[in-house]
Amino acid sequence: MVALDYPEAAGAEKLLRELEGIPCFMKVGMQLYYAAGPAFVSALKERGYSVFLDLKMHDIPNTVKGGSNSITKLGVDVFNVHAAGGRAMMEAALEGVEAALTAGAKRPSVIAVTQLTSTSQAVLNDEIGIVGPVEEAVLRYARLAREAGLNGVVASPQEVVAIKAACGNDFQTITPGIRPAGADIGDQSRIMTPAQAITVGTDYMVIGRPITGAPSPREALESIIKELMAV
Numbered sequence: 001m002v003a004l005d006y007p008e009a010a011g012a013e014k015l016l017r018e019l020e021g022i023p024c025f026m027k028v029g030m031q032l033y034y035a036a037g038p039a040f041v042s043a044l045k046e047r048g049y050s051v052f053l054d055l056k057m058h059d060i061p062n063t064v065k066g067g068s069n070s071i072t073k074l075g076v077d078v079f080n081v082h083a084a085g086g087r088a089m090m091e092a093a094l095e096g097v098e099a100a101l102t103a104g105a106k107r108p109s110v111i112a113v114t115q116l117t118s119t120s121q122a123v124l125n126d127e128i129g130i131v132g133p134v135e136e137a138v139l140r141y142a143r144l145a146r147e148a149g150l151n152g153v154v155a156s157p158q159e160v161v162a163i164k165a166a167c168g169n170d171f172q173t174i175t176p177g178i179r180p181a182g183a184d185i186g187d188q189s190r191i192m193t194p195a196q197a198i199t200v201g202t203d204y205m206v207i208g209r210p211i212t213g214a215p216s217p218r219e220a221l222e223s224i225i226k227e228l229m230a231v
C-alpha cells in the first residue's frame with residue numbers, strides 16, 4: 001500500500017503516473033483527503049485503483065456510524081477507525097457500513113488502528129499513560145476489534161506474529177513502519193524492513209516516504225518488490 005501523503009492532488013497524480021502498471025493499493029490519508037476530498041477518492045476508484053482510506057475515525061459511536069456510511073458509499077476497499085474508541089464505536093462503524101450496503105455500496109474491510117507505529121514503549125507508558133509492554137496494548141485492542149467484528153488491525157510488523165496467534169490467521173494485519181535497510185526512520189518507532197515484515201506474515205505493508213521521497217519513486221518501489229520476491 002503506497003501512502004499518497006501529499007498536500008494536493010497534483011503531487012499524488014504525479015506519483016500515480018510514475019508508478020503506473022505496478023499493482024498496489026493506494027492509501028489516502030488525512031493530508032490528501034482534507035485537501036482533495038471525496039472526489040479524489042471516487043476518481044481513484046473509477047480509474048480502477050484499490051483504495052485504503054486512512055482517516056482513523058475516533059468519535060462517539062453515532063458520529064462514526066455516519067462517517068462509515070459516507071465512506072462506504074465512496075466505494076473504498078478498506079477504511080479504518082481507532083480501536084481506542086471502544087467496542088460500541090467499532091460496532092457502530094459496521095452498522096454504518098451495513099446501512100450503505102442496502103443502498104447498493106460494496107462491502108469494505110473495516111480495520112482498527114491499535115497503537116500508532118510512531119509510539120515507542122516510553123511514550124506509551126510515560127506520556128499516554130498506558131502501563132505495560134506495547135505488544136500487550138496492541139493485543140488488547142486487536143482482540144477488542146475482532147470481538148466487535150472488524151476485519152483486522154493496523155499495527156507494527158513487530159506485532160504481527162502475536163496478533164495472528166491471538167486473533168487468527170484470517171484477521172488482517174496492515175503494517176506501516178516499514179523501512180528498507182538504511183532508509184531514514186523519520187518519526188516512526190516500531191519498524192521492520194520489507195523482507196522482515198513479509199517473513200513475519202504481514203498481510204499488507206504501508207509504505208510512504210521511502211517511496212515518495214526517493215529520487216525515483218518507481219525504482220524505490222521496484223527495489224522493495226525485488227527484496228520481497230527474494231524472501
Ligand SMILES: O=c1ccn([C@@H]2O[C@H](COP(=O)(O)O)[C@@H](O)[C@H]2O)c(=O)[nH]1
Nearest residue numbers: 003029115116117176177206207208209
Ligand atoms: O500506526 C500507523 C498508522 C498509520 N500510519 C500511516 O502510514 C503511513 C506511513 O508513512 P511512512 O512515510 O512510510 O512513514 C503514513 O501515511 C501514516 O499516516 C502510520 O505510519 N502508522
